[in-house]
Amino acid sequence: TQLLEQSPQFLSIQEGENLTVYCNSSSVFSSLQWYRQEPGEGPVLLVTVVTGGEVKKLKRLTFQFGDARKDSSLHITAAQPGDTGLYLCAGVKSRGAQKLVFGQGTRLTINP
Amino acid sequence: SAVISQKPSRDICQRGTSLTIQCQVDSQVTMMFWYRQQPGQSLTLIATANQGSEATYESGFVIDKFPISRPNLTFSTLTVSNMSPEDSSIYLCSVERDRGQFYNEQFFGPGTRLTVL
Numbered sequence A: 001t002q003l004l005e006q007s008p009q010f011l012s013i014q015e016g017e018n019l020t021v022y023c024n025s026s027s028v029f030s031s032l033q034w035y036r037q038e039p040g041e042g043p044v045l046l047v048t049v050v051t052g053g054e055v056k057k058l059k060r061l062t063f064q065f066g067d068a069r070k071d072s073s074l075h076i077t078a079a080q081p082g083d084t085g086l087y088l089c090a091g092v093k094s095r096g097a098q099k100l101v102f103g104q105g106t107r108l109t110i111n112p
Numbered sequence B: 001s002a003v004i005s006q007k008p009s010r011d012i013c014q015r016g017t018s019l020t021i022q023c024q025v026d027s028q029v030t031m032m033f034w035y036r037q038q039p040g041q042s043l044t045l046i047a048t049a050n051q052g053s054e055a056t057y058e059s060g061f062v063i064d065k066f067p068i069s070r071p072n073l074t075f076s077t078l079t080v081s082n083m084s085p086e087d088s089s090i091y092l093c094s095v096e097r098d099r100g101q102f103y104n105e106q107f108f109g110p111g112t113r114l115t116v117l
Helices: none
Strands: A005-007 A010-014 A019-024 A031-037 A044-049 A055-058 A061-065 A071-076 A085-092 A106-111 B004-007 B010-013 B019-025 B031-037 B044-050 B068-072 B075-080 B089-098 B104-108 B112-116
Touching: A005 A085, A010 A019, A019 A085, A019 A106, A031 A071, A031 B104, A044 A055, A044 A061, A044 B104, A071 A085, B004 B089, B019 B031, B019 B089, B019 B112, B031 B075, B044 B068, B044 B075, B075 B089
Parallel strands: A010 A106, B010 B112
Antiparallel strands: A005 A019, A019 A071, A031 A044, A031 A085, A055 A061, A061 A071, A085 A106, B004 B019, B019 B075, B031 B044, B031 B089, B068 B075, B089 B104, B089 B112
């Protein structure tokens, strides 16, 4: 069973459109991270959310952690071709835990 | 963030042979992790490597197939032994930076793309 379910798994949209990627679980996480991975490279950390209900913004990207700390979302406004990549959510289940639990990933393509 | 390098960046190997992948970090870190990413898939943790102790392997991964060394706080190696085409994947190392008692962030190397013929 996948502890973190990401949706959609694939998304192809036109430049300028908005989109939201979801990361859901039945388990509580002490923190949750979002990564972006481009072809031929390792994942790059975008943000960490820690507090239930927390919202963080990174330019056109908005990240939210659910109140119950079981889910998270990534919203991109006015998507650009440079946003293309594999987006991964990953969670830490408890303080001091070292293992990250990864979602299946969302492969995003932004068409010019 | 830590700067992490991996060698080789890619390799094509014959079945039955072994390949050792190196991971070098620009600062001392306690925890290092090795992941496998199969084509089009997410990341699967292979093992966690602490300096001075044996690696801890995840379910489905064994030391005989994926021996790991961690000789110091900036370096680790992963060997993929007796390779088969099913081992064709991207292998990634990562390090953890402790941001305090609340959460730990991991930073990844660029990966080693392995193709087994």
